[in-house]
Each structure stands twice: as structure tokens, then as C-alpha cells.
Amino acid sequence: xxxxxxxxxxxxxxxxxxxxxxxxxxxxxxxxxxxxxxxxxxxxxxxxxxxxxxxxxxxxxxxxxxxxxxxxxxxxxxxxxxxxxxxxxxxxxxxxxxxxxxxxxxxxxxxxxxxxxxxxxxxxxxxxxxxxxxxxxxxxxxxxxxxxxxxxxxxxxxxxxxxxxxxxxxxxxxxxxxxxxxxxxxxxxxxxxxxxxxxxxxxxxxxxxxxxxxxxxxxxxxxxxxxxxxxxxxxxxxxxxxxxxxxxxxxxxxxxxxxxxxxxxxxxxxxxxxxxxxxx
Amino acid sequence: xxxxxxxxxxxxxxxxxxxxxxxxxxxxxxxxxxxxxxxxxxxxxxxxxxxxxxxxxxxxxxxxxxxxxxxxxxxxxxxxxxxxxxxxxxxxxxxxxxxxxxxxxxxxxxxxxxxxxxxxxxxxxxxxxxxxxxxxxxxxxxxxxxxxxxxxxxxxxxxxxxxxxxxxxxxxxxxxxxxxxxxxxxxxxxxxxxxxxxxxxxxxxxxxxxxxxxxxxxxxxxxxxxxxxxxxxxxxxxxxxxxxxxxxxxxxxxxxxxxxxxxxxxxxxxxxxxxxxxxxxxxxxxxxxxxxxxxxxxxxxxxxxxxxxxxxxxxxxxxxxxxxxxxxxxxxxxxxxxxxxxxxxxxxxxxxxxxxxxxxxxxxxxxx
Numbered sequence: 329x330x331x332x333x334x335x336x337x338x339x340x341x342x343x344x345x346x347x348x349x350x351x352x353x354x355x356x357x358x359x360x361x362x363x364x365x366x367x368x369x370x371x372x373x374x375x376x377x378x379x380x381x382x383x384x385x386x387x388x389x390x391x392x393x394x395x396x397x398x399x400x401x402x403x404x405x406x407x408x409x410x411x412x413x414x415x416x417x418x419x420x421x422x423x424x425x426x427x428x429x430x431x432x433x434x435x436x437x438x439x440x441x442x443x444x445x446x447x448x449x450x451x452x453x454x455x456x457x458x459x460x461x462x463x464x465x466x467x468x469x470x471x472x473x474x475x476x477x478x479x480x481x482x483x484x485x486x487x488x489x490x491x492x493x494x495x496x497x498x499x500x501x502x503x504x505x506x507x508x509x510x511x512x513x514x515x516x517x518x519x520x521x522x523x524x525x526x527x528x529x530x531x532x533x534x535x536x537x538x539x540x541x542x543x544x545x546x547x548x549x550x551x552x553x554x555x556x557x558x559x560x561x562x563x564x565x566x567x568x569x570x571x572x573x574x575x576x577x578x579x580x581x582x583x584x585x586x587x588x589x590x591x592x593x594x595x596x597x598x599x600x601x602x603x604x605x606x607x608x
Numbered sequence: 609x610x611x612x613x614x615x616x617x618x619x620x621x622x623x624x625x626x627x628x629x630x631x632x633x634x635x636x637x638x639x640x641x642x643x644x645x646x647x648x649x650x651x652x653x654x655x656x657x658x659x660x661x662x663x664x665x666x667x668x669x670x671x672x673x674x675x676x677x678x679x680x681x682x683x684x685x686x687x688x689x690x691x692x693x694x695x696x697x698x699x700x701x702x703x704x705x706x707x708x709x710x711x712x713x714x715x716x717x718x719x720x721x722x723x724x725x726x727x728x729x730x731x732x733x734x735x736x737x738x739x740x741x742x743x744x745x746x747x748x749x750x751x752x753x754x755x756x757x758x759x760x761x762x763x764x765x766x767x768x769x770x771x772x773x774x775x776x777x778x779x780x781x782x783x784x785x786x787x788x789x790x791x792x793x794x795x796x797x798x799x800x801x802x803x804x805x806x807x808x809x810x811x812x813x814x815x816x817x818x819x820x821x822x823x824x825x826x827x828x829x830x831x832x833x834x835x836x837x838x839x840x841x842x843x844x845x846x847x848x849x850x851x852x853x854x855x856x857x858x859x860x861x862x863x864x865x866x867x868x869x870x871x872x873x874x875x876x877x878x879x880x881x882x883x884x885x886x887x888x889x890x891x892x893x894x895x896x897x898x899x900x901x902x903x904x905x906x907x908x909x910x911x912x913x914x915x916x917x918x919x920x921x922x923x924x925x926x927x928x929x930x931x932x933x934x935x936x937x938x939x940x941x942x943x944x945x946x947x948x949x950x951x952x953x954x955x956x957x958x959x960x961x962x963x964x965x966x967x968x969x970x971x972x973x974x975x976x
Contacts, residue, residue, distance in 0.1 A: 428756035438783070439783065485780075535798075
């Protein structure tokens with residue numbers, strides 16, 4: 329965990345305004361250099377609940393331009409009102425929704441630098457052994473957790489590649505889980521789909537390296553979210569991570585990638601003159 | 609010539625008619641395209657994605673069914689999405705060839721249109737019963753939602769099955785600003801982009817709001833292409849300059865790329881960075897300042913796309929190209945086969961017969 333001023337990111341983050349008074353000017357400047365997301369264009373799926381909603385809030389607070397996607401119009405409008413982010417109604421598990429979602433993301437943001445594939449389906453609820461899993465429930469998990477992120481990534485690839493050519497450092501974050509690695513009984517549909525997503529991320533990353541697009545899978549940990557409550561209703565919320573904490577860690581990842589791009593740009597690309605040597 | 613009838617035709621097995629700088633022709637396949645690209649060449653494609661710009665609806669004053677095809681906008685900005693130039697059709701859909709579509713009801717300024725969830729008002733007429741200006745109600749996000757969910761890709765009768773949006777997006781599609789696909793770009797796959805780079809070439813993009821290719825009305829078609837806004841990224845302008853310095857060629861994927869780059873051309877192989885609106889027509893009188901070669905579809909003589917090719921090669925060569933394409937069964941239109949044409953080694957004007965040269969000079973003088 330990165331130390332910032334007097335606290336760590338597990339505690340209240342320093343606000344960009346004046347709320348966190350114990351931070352000295354230097355610490356604040358360092359924090360802003362490392363952690364701000366101003367000007368970044370971020371698209372997040374599953375933005376009205378749990379981690380997605382916390383991430384929308386966190387990135388808006390850090391100055392990013394955020395568009396989020398979720399299925400239910402009321403919830404989308406509520407989060408859009410609360411945060412000032414662009415809300416888009418759509419279901420990433422449905423093939424026919426992907427292009428309408430992509431059009432609205434591109435229109436809202438004018439392009440994309442960061443895509444967070446966060447929307448997830450558990451498959452059967454309540455969780456059951458694979459032997460009791462209906463095919464349709466497994467299909468829903470695969471459509472939401474594997475094919476949806478694949479389709480949305482593919483559809484936004486042109487924009488992400490354009491972002492890279494402009495010297496930004498486009499990033500795709502696929503939200504994974506420890507269930508992608510550990511064979512927990514009853515988590516078959518979810519675990520297998522997240523394992524597929526994790527491997528998909530590695531292959532995307534290898535293939536898109538030459539386009540300057542990075543793809544990573546992130547396990548945010550066991551969080552106190554509505555989805556977790558569906559999976560393990562008896563879990564003690566106090567024992568779980570707060571979504572806001574995971575959101576802060578993911579936002580740090582995004583900010584550090586962006587800071588690196590800014591540093592690269594200022595070193596290599598004078599912005600006032602097109603007379604630059606582009607590496608061949 | 610025969611049109612392609614299905615988006616499946618656009619896949620890698622398409623054919624490529626190659627016309628070199630000496631006007632010599634050869635028959636290849638699209639997958640061969642990288643073999644014609646050399647170290648230091650720069651391949652530039654239009655990364656516009658396609659708006660589903662066909663909007664079925666109702667002309668509220670008469671209750672008549674109409675189809676609105678969005679056809680032009682004065683800006684690429686996604687916030688300025690209220691006002692469009694549009695072409696109106698009466699009842700029916702793409703299955704009826706555009707030239708046989710009934711006229712829309714007589715439309716007046718101020719008439720309201722309901723297009724699924726979208727509401728619009730006619731704000732201007734252009735002296736033709738099919739050509740209007742319209743203005744959508746609501747915020748940009750509501751308008752985009754309506755277009756994205758209610759709009760259908762503009763489609764013509766030669767393609768039989770209804771198109772899905774993804775049929776109209778190229779692999780590199782980015783900002784939704786085109787009204788019909790920048791279809792020369794269907795040639796490009798990510799693997800081909802990799803292969804081009806492996807040969808020491810560069811690949812870059814511009815964004816150009818490709819307009820509609822046909823209205824089914826000769827008088828209206830004569831006014832195409834409408835003015836088209838475009839954007840040239842700084843990185844692309846830098847690569848063009850580098851390419852010219854290193855003696856490479858600028859290869860445009862599609863007529864829209866030629867139109868944008870030549871509109872933005874400045875002396876010494878530079879192009880202006882940023883936003884512009886392409887207003888010019890490119891034809892035999894045009895002296896190309898930036899583009900050295902073009903990948904395009906197979907076009908019918910007389911179309912604006914075909915006229916643009918006359919800036920690259922003499923009419924004799926183009927006639928030979930037509931004959932070869934006809935005899936070889938090349939497929940026309942957006943999902944059809946491709947040509948790869950390099951600019952004539954000698955300026956086109958000098959290759960014309962002396963009695964034509966006067967006409968060309970006159971065209972340059974009056975054309976602007």
C-alpha cells in the first residue's frame with residue numbers, strides 16, 4: 329500500500345480541496361501528481377452497485393470524465409444525478425446492446441482511455457454445485473463475465489488504439505476474483521467464467537501490446553456488496569472490505585498508468601511542433 | 609458491374625485490383641495488400657464508426673410513414689448533435705431500391721417528426737422534396753440514446769438481409785460520426801495492421817464524417833458529397849511529414865481520407881492538425897499534394913468516388929480498369945472488392961491529349 333502523507337490509502341484519502349488539513353502542500357502535490365485522473369475518459373460497466381458505483385464516485389472525485397453502464401434506468405439516473413457521471417442504460421450480456429452502449433460511451437466521452445469491465449453475474453442464485461447448475465445460468469455467467477467484456481473491448485478497440493497513438497496510455501481493467509484461481513465448491517459458473525476472463529485478459533494484453541493498450545485482470549478482494557450478499561447471505565459485512573477501498577486501489581492503478589503516459593509525452597513529444605521523430 | 613449482396617463478402621477473401629504508377633493492372637486478393645506496402649510508407653485509414661442513421665417514423669402533420677436518413681452535420685463534436693441535414697423517403701424501407709421509393713409527404717418548415725423515441729422539427733428546406741434540415745429535441749445524451757437504440761444502419765436494396773450495426777463498423781471504428789461506413793477500411797484487420805508495421809510501414813488514422821453515397825435521385829446525387837467535417841490527429845500529421853521526408857508514400861484507405869488530407873494540405877507535405885470541413889470536390893483537375901496511392905471500392909463511372917480516382921490516373925487507365933473489373937466479375941459497393949491505385953508517375957494533366965489540356969487548365973481556373 330502506498331503511503332500518502334500521514335495516512336495510507338486504506339484510510340480517508342486526501343481530498344483535492346481543503347478537507348484534509350493535516351496534509352502539507354508538498355504531500356498534497358505529490359498525491360495529486362500520482363493520483364489524479366483529470367482529463368481521463370473512463371468507461372465502467374456495472375456502475376450502479378457495489379464496486380462499480382464506488383469506482384464511478386472515486387474517479388469523478390479525481391477529475392476523470394466517467395461514463396457508466398447498468399441495466400436499470402432508475403438506478404442509472406440516480407447514480408448519474410449523485411455523481412455527475414454519464415449514465416447509460418444497457419445490458420453487457422446482450423449482444424444487441426453492445427454497439428448501442430459503445431456509441432453512447434464514445435459520444436459521452438469523445439473517446440475512451442480506460443475501460444473497466446466490472447459488471448458480473450454469479451450465475452445461479454443461490455449458488456449451487458455445478459451438478460445442479462442449469463445450463464442457462466451458466467450461459468448468463470459466461471455472457472456477462474466473458475463474452476460481454478470481449479465484445480465491448482473489441483468494439484471500443486479502435487478508440488483505445490487512437491488514444492494510444494495520441495500518447496495516452498489506454499488501459500483495460502477486467503474485474504476478476506480469487507474464485508478464478510481457487511476451485512471453491514458452489515462457485516462453478518462464476519469461477520470458471522472469471523478464470524476465462526482472467527486468461528482472456530492475458531491474451532488481450534499480449535496481442536495489444538504493440539498497439540500500446542494494456543489489459544489487466546484485477547481481483548478487488550471480498551467486498552461488502554449486494555452481489556456478495558447474494559452469494560453468501562450469512563457473511564458478516566464487518567469482515568468484508570469496503571467497495572470504496574477497492575475502488576481507491578483501482579483508481580490508483582489507473583492514475584499511475586496515466587501519470588506514466590503524461591511523463592512519456594512530456595519527454596518525447598513536444599506538443600507545439602509536429603516535427604517529431606516517431607519511432608519506427 | 610455486380611454489387612456485393614452481403615456483408616460476408618467484405619471478409620479477407622475479397623479481391624484486389626492493383627493499378628501501379630505506370631497504369632499497369634494486376635489481379636490480386638485483399639490479403640496481398642501488405643506486400644505492396646514498403647518501408648517508410650504510411651497507411652492512413654478513416655476511423656469513423658457508423659451511426660445507425662436510418663430512422664423510421666411519422667410525419668406528424670399528415671400521419672404519413674417516413675424514413676429519415678441522416679446525411680450531414682457541421683461538426684464532429686458529440687455535444688453538437690441537435691441539427692442534421694437529412695434525406696427523407698416516403699413509406700417503405702431499404703428493400704425498395706431508393707430510386708423507386710415514394711416521395712415523402714410535402715414537408716414545410718416547422719413540421720414535427722416522430723422517429724421512435726426521438727422527436728424532431730424541420731428547420732429548413734433545400735429546394736428538393738427529399739432534402740431537409742432537422743433539429744432534434746432533448747439533450748445530447750437523450751439524442752444519442754435514441755439514435756443508438758432506434759436507428760438502423762442505412763442500407764440499400766442490393767444487400768438483401770437487414771444489416772446489423774456491427775456489419776457497418778470497421779475493425780478500427782472509433783468516434784460515431786459517419787452516416788455510411790468508410791467501407792474501404794473493411795480491408796484492414798488488426799493482423800494486417802501488424803503485418804504492415806512488420807514491413808516497416810506506419811499505420812495512422814484520421815476521422816472523417818463519411819456521408820451518404822446515394823439518394824436514388826439524380827438531381828440530389830449530383831450534390832454529393834455534402835460538406836464533411838473531419839479531424840486530423842497531431843500524431844498523424846507528424847507521420848505524414850516524416851513519411852514525406854523519408855521518401856515514403858502516403859496510402860489513403862478510402863476516398864474520405866483523400867478528401868480530408870487534401871483539404872488540410874499545406875505546402876511542403878504538411879497537413880493542418882485538428883478540425884476542418886472538407887468542401888471541395890476531387891477530380892481530374894485536382895493536383896494531389898499529400899496522397900500518393902488509394903485503396904478504394906470498385907465504383908461505377910460517374911459517381912463522385914469515381915471522379916476522385918481521376919485525380920490519380922488518366923481516363924485511359926480508368927477505362928481499362930473498368931473493363932478488367934467487369935470482365936473479372938469484381939463486386940461493387942460497400943461490401944464488394946477493392947482496388948489499390950497508385951498515382952500516375954507523370955502528373956495526370958500531362959498525359960492527356962493536347963486538346964484536353966486546355967479543358968483541364970480551364971477547369972483548374974474556375975474550379976477553385
